Amino acid sequence: MAKTQLNVRVDEGTAQAARERALARGVSVNRYIEELVQRDAAEVGRSFVDAAADFMKSYASVFAEELDAAGAGERDPGTGAGSPPAA
Template sequence: MGKKQLNVRVDATTAEMARERAEQQGISMNQYIERLVQQDMGESGRAFIDAAAQFMKEYETAFLAEFGDSGELQDVRR
């Protein structure tokens, strides 16, 4: 996948903190920002899966009443 250039503006303190953290980790500022975004997306994905599992748990009885227990719905608690 190719790289895309982004231009962002942050205050001087934020820029310095980001530069220091990247340096501490031995990576470039670009790599540091890329990791932060990927980490954020991973957390969002996990939050979605957790919310979907909770929804299915809460409404399991309603789904079974509507569609029956034909085995078509898999147990999401596994």
């Protein structure tokens, strides 16, 4: 994958901490920062999935009722979904 240079200004204490942690892990400062950002991005993704799962659990009964209604031949006024009424 192509690399892009990113210049970041941080205070000396933060820079020194990054150098020390990278050294302790046996990686470059660049790799250390890259891993931190990737880990943070993954956490955001996990948070989104967790929130979506909580939403689905909270509204599972509402979804089930809607699906049951659609399966029983009722039309959804918003989409027109469902079976047409028997003639």
